[in-house]
Amino acid sequence: MSHIKPIRQVTVIGTGVIGASWAALFLAKGLDVIAIDVSLNAESSLRKFVLTAWPALERLGLTPGASPLRLFFTSDLAEAVKDVDFVQESGPEQLDFKQELYGQLDALLPPDVIIASSSSGLPMSQIQLGATIHPERCVIGHPFNPPHLMPLVEIVGGPLTSEATIRRAQDFYRSLGKQTVRINKEMPGHVASRLQAALAREAYYLVAEGALSAADVDTALTAGPGLRWSVMGNMMLDHLSGGPGGIEHFLQHFGAPLTASWKSLGSPELTPEVQRKLSESVRAEVGTRTIEELEAERDDRLLEILELRANAI
Incomplete structure (x- = not known):
């Protein structure tokens, strides 16, 4: 050049x-x-x-x-x-x-x-x-x-x-x-969206199966793993889960149950009936809030998190 x-x-x-x-x-x-x-x-x-x-x-x-x-x-x-x-x-x-x-x-x-x-x-x-x-x-x-x-x-x-x-x-x-x-290798949807899609698939499956509501799925994520993911990613958190032995201990002792759990994960088909269930459950969570109000809420919370992250550096 x-x-x-x-x-x-x-x-x-x-x-x-x-x-x-x-x-x-x-x-x-x-x-x-x-x-x-x-x-x-x-x-x-x-x-x-x-x-x-x-x-x-x-x-x-x-x-x-x-x-x-x-x-x-x-x-x-x-x-x-x-x-x-x-x-x-x-x-x-x-x-x-x-x-x-x-x-x-x-x-x-x-x-x-x-x-x-x-x-x-x-x-x-x-x-x-x-x-x-x-x-x-x-x-x-x-x-x-x-x-x-x-x-x-x-x-x-x-x-x-x-x-x-x-x-x-x-x-x-x-x-x-x-x-x-x-x-380093072209992947359909790149990487972050693929990770997001894997989580969305299970979230949709749980709601479609009637295991819990859309609101409770979102609470389970934001009050659970999502909170940790805002400061550390999955790989580093697994390393911490291994205790003093780190990622090697985690894989040796939790690898088998982890892979066993993968077999029970759902693969929902977005049939009209499933789409109806998902929509009804999400609409119940949304209530009377508009898209504009939800976007403002999202952005304000993102700003708070970004400011906290900046102050921690």
Whole structure:
């Protein structure tokens, strides 16, 4: 790659839920953001989202010079990527769309500008086939929702992605305060969503079987393992469960009952009847609260946890 410039200007392609959240984060970190989205009312929706998210970002701490006024919007791709230092693509999860887009970006951008995709499911090995000139600068930078609050970014390269691109992407996301995980092998859904899916499968099974309500499933998680997972992950907690002998003792003494329990885990089919049971149980937990109220509650609690984690460092 050619001379590497500092990243000061970022283009956000696609300003839906994920793209808008990325834009708010980049702005909070003192970057210039050029956003592009051809959807109706995209610009007004984006600016509204940024202003709504700004108090939370102020609470977490803004970089000097950060301002929503550093957001620019266009519907022209060439204009959106002119003089840009990094591209965060959050467009539709359609492979043909992304391949065509990456071909256009590849032709417009200097070879040292990274094109990172927020894709939650499409593999970079397929996406980067559209970038026939410099596929080595294409990488997955998959956030956890909402990106302006959640620290996690999963980084996955395709077979044509260079090591330099992966390292630069890691450095950039970490400079934003993100915690990155590098996935060395392409996996459907990457990693965090797979872990989440495994838990969701059992949660749905328990509710569908009438073992307990959706509210009690959520309480069992948030008051039990979820509380521990907010400070340590599964692997480290298993190490602690082994006592002085650590993970080796845990595997030797708890491995057999653990694998036996796996055999009893459910594999529910989301038939209309199961969906009805799940919906009724979740609606009972929701009560009269709106989506907006629940989102605000989620984000406020996330902020409290993030502040506690920051103070503990």
